[in-house]
Amino acid sequence: MDDYQQFVISVRKKTGIDLSQYKEAQMKRRLTSLYEKRGFKSFQEFFKAIEADQALFHEFLDRMTINVSEFYRNAKRWEVLEKKILPKLLERNRRLKIWSAACSTGEEPYTLVMILSKLLPLSQLSVLATDIDDNAIRRAKLGIYAERSLQEVPEDMKKKFFTKEGMYYKIDENVKNAVTFKKHNLLADPFDTNYDLIVCRNVLIYFTEEAKHSLYHKFSQALRPGGIFFVGSTEQIFNPFSYGFETEDTFFYRKID
Incomplete structure (x- = not known):
């Protein structure tokens, strides 16, 4: 050897x-x-x-690490999630069912938890995070990130939820405990249902139009009526009604009741 x-x-x-x-x-x-x-x-x-x-x-x-991701990617969209989308969802249901699909190395679901922690106690939060790449999931579970991944993190959140270890940052254990990581193939595996919020960002651009069409239908079916589908900043859905969605805000789509 x-x-x-x-x-x-x-x-x-x-x-x-x-x-x-x-x-x-x-x-x-x-x-x-x-x-x-x-x-x-x-x-x-x-x-x-x-x-x-x-x-x-x-x-x-x-x-x-080959997967490239970062916390609070496109920070203005996360602000819309915090100020507009989540308060409406929480009016309907205080125990939100949330899925971060194709989560890469964990920055996205951990961002979700940090934002939700402003609205609910951490002990009440639960996010499912899935990816097809075993190694990305293992990296996510370790919760150790380079400084460049934290460039968009607000300073108060960085102080609250990260510990600096040399040149790297370790995420808070309570944030880690709020996320469950699982392996999942978007194109082949079944989707669970009754989600209040599904986040799938900067992934669908890599799929064919046919695959995207199929996935939009599957994501729509996985949401409960009134649930929200949050996509990346290059992934606008131009015909949301054909999938049972209406536009709630830019890059946010609401499943029609």
Whole structure:
């Protein structure tokens, strides 16, 4: 077994992240440049160092991440969610059923929880977060993020919900506990129903028109009447009525009662 393969096994035991699911040449190149820059001569040497040095471990996690996401992405839309959408939903139901679909490395569902915490106690919050990528889910569960992911986070929320560890930030355990992560394939797996809010942002742009058409119908069916579907800033639905939606605000669609 070569140096890199042994490293892959060690990392999987330590973190649950399976590097063998990534393209080997790209990942080796990315990680080799990191360990050489830090003065190590092999993957085994590097692994011993990340076992002993938390800051280096966080740097390794950041370097291997391929999913790109951030907290409060397109911050103005999250403001609309907080000030306009959620208060209306909470008038109808105080125990909201919420789904963050294709959640990547967790920034989106954690943002949801932080915003909801202004309106309800954290102990009452529950968000389902799903993604097709096992490794993205494992990263999300670790809850450790580089500073660039927090650029849009309001300063008071950063102080309240993050602990700085070297160059990285760890999210509050109570926020983590409010999110349940599961693997889910949007195109193949069934959807649960009676959601008050579904957030699926910056994902549908990667699908064909036919797939998008099918997914809009599935998301509509998954919402309870009056429920809200929140999409990304390049994903406006131009014919919402054909899916049983009406426009509530820009990038927010309400299932018609």
